[in-house]
Amino acid sequence: MYLGSILFFLLFFLALPVHSAFEDVDLGARSLGMGSASVSLSDDAGGIFWNPASIAGLNSHELSMSYMELYSLVSYSAIGYVQRIGGLPFGIGLKSSSDTDGIYRETELILSSAYNITSRLSSGANIKYLSSAASVGNIIIGKGAGLAMDFGFRYIPPWDILSLDASFQNLPGYVSYNRKKYLSYPGDGYYQMPDISYKVGSCIYLNRLFPAAEGAILAIQSSDGNLCTGAEYGFRNFAFVRSGLRFGNALNRALTVGLVIRLHSIRLDYAYVGSDVGAQTSQFSVSLRW
Secondary structure (H helix, E strand, O other): OHHHHHHHHHHHHOOOOOOOOOOOOOOOOOHHHOOOOOOOOOOOOHHHHHOOOHHOOOOEEEEEEEEEEEOOOOOEEEEEEEEEEOOOOEEEEEEEEEEEEOEEEEEEEHHHHHHHOOEEEEEEEEEEEEEEEEEEEOEEEEEEEEEEEEEEEEEEOOOEEEEEEEEEEEEEEEEEEEEEOOOOEEOOEEEEEEEEEEEEEEEEOOOHOOOOOOOOOEEEEEEOOEEEEEEEEOOOOOOOEEEEEEEOOOOOOEEEEEEEEEEOOOEEEEEOOOOOOOOEEEEEEEEEOO
């Protein structure tokens, strides 16, 4: 595995600059269990990573933590916290990733806020500090640092049975890299614009149409042109089951399932994702509200 990571690193970091760092990865087991249709979901501080406008409706203190190993190759962890200060919600988030051998690491520090433009329209924004480091053994041979912004919007039509959402990541963004000489590769300094990504989608609250459908919602989303769909159903506000479908290429296309247990102010989430490439992904999240 170490040799494979070395080869991946050489291709990824020592080659010519490519637009693939700081990708928008789906963090939060609720979103992942619902086919990554995340832009319209807003239950906790994890919304910082999906759509900053989603925290506009949070009135309590919210703490959310997630951990995922993507296809047993890269591990991701995230923690987010939101509270109201002076009537406005403010959030802080930290997201980090590393390959299994610790050769390449990325970190994002996120400051977030949202505002209710009207009673039905809200907007939000993140400002992110991006940093990365690449090493072989104990030798750091490259570092990167920069800034990026995310923007999000949410509109709730008058009939109150759905929401319409959009978010845009890394718009704009800038990362400067400093690479030391290694083997036959010369040292270099260059900059890169992180990939811009978008999500546009809707969440339909079936329980508002049919009261007997306790906690039932449907979500649909276009994520960079790939369709994501998901559903959730609750049992006495204690347990929820989820399922979803992601479409796209072999890496994106998947069937997802999820389960959540809610104990008063604590929520425990789990999501499982199959894959056409023969590897699976599990994600765990814990949310606390007070």
